[in-house]
Amino acid sequence: MKAAPETGPNRSGTRYSAADKLKAVELYFEDGYQAKDIARELGIGKSSLGKWIREYREKGSDAFTSPPEKSAAAAEKSDPAREFVRAQILEHKAAHPDHGIKQITQIFRRFLGLPVKTHEVRSVLQAHPSSSTATTSRTRRPPAPMRFFERRSPNELWHTDVMYFIMPNHEKVFVISYLDEINMSWRSLLPPA
Known part of the structure; x- marks a missing residue:
């Protein structure tokens, strides 16, 4: 096996020119270097180098010199x-x-x-921003003040709560509770102002 080529520092994160791609592929095909050595020494990702090698096999050097085909977005x-x-x-x-x-x-x-x-x-x-097409952000309304439902005499206001849970034998058990408002002061549950 040949020794890896001597090159400069890593160039990860760089866009490679057609000449750089062609040089890497030629090192693989003509000089017989292994792909992992080329990738390490030139600072190229292994997947990028593999992609360049496949493109070179399919199209030859035209893969790097011809203009790219239109993308889906274009x-x-x-x-x-x-x-x-x-x-x-x-x-x-x-x-x-x-x-x-x-x-x-x-x-x-x-x-x-x-x-x-x-x-x-x-x-x-x-x-296409313009006065008629620009989207405007909505202003939020302030939250409504908190309301307390307290009654002065029994049976004026009731609270109902329904819940269920599943027993170990897979039966649903419903619990329905009713609470007369007069017996509970919501204000006593709030922290002092």
Whole structure:
């Protein structure tokens, strides 16, 4: 076995040029180095090197020099059906500025039969910000004040609680409890103010 080639420090996290990929593959095929030694010395991941070797076997050196094929995302962007859906989302938001992302998604799915996903609607609206299409965050209402239900005389207000548990023999046992409000002061359970 030949000794591994002498090279510089690790380059992990770096994008490799076509020349770097070709050099690594040539070390494997022409010089007879083992893949693990090449990966270690050049600072390349073993899976990346394996992928480059497979591509070289299939296409030769053109695998690294020819432009890459369109990705699924790029193909989707040029799809006329997708462009139509994008235009419809923007028109709908302009006509109904109070509709949010989830509401638009549900309307398109249920009523228009268009298979739109929430992240698609969000990305379309974020890519075309304007006064009519920008999504606004809702202001939250303050919580309602706590209400106490206390009565002055017996039998004016009852509390009911229903629960069940399963016995070891797999029977369900229901426990139903009733409590007359007059006998319990909720305020006594709260910490002092």
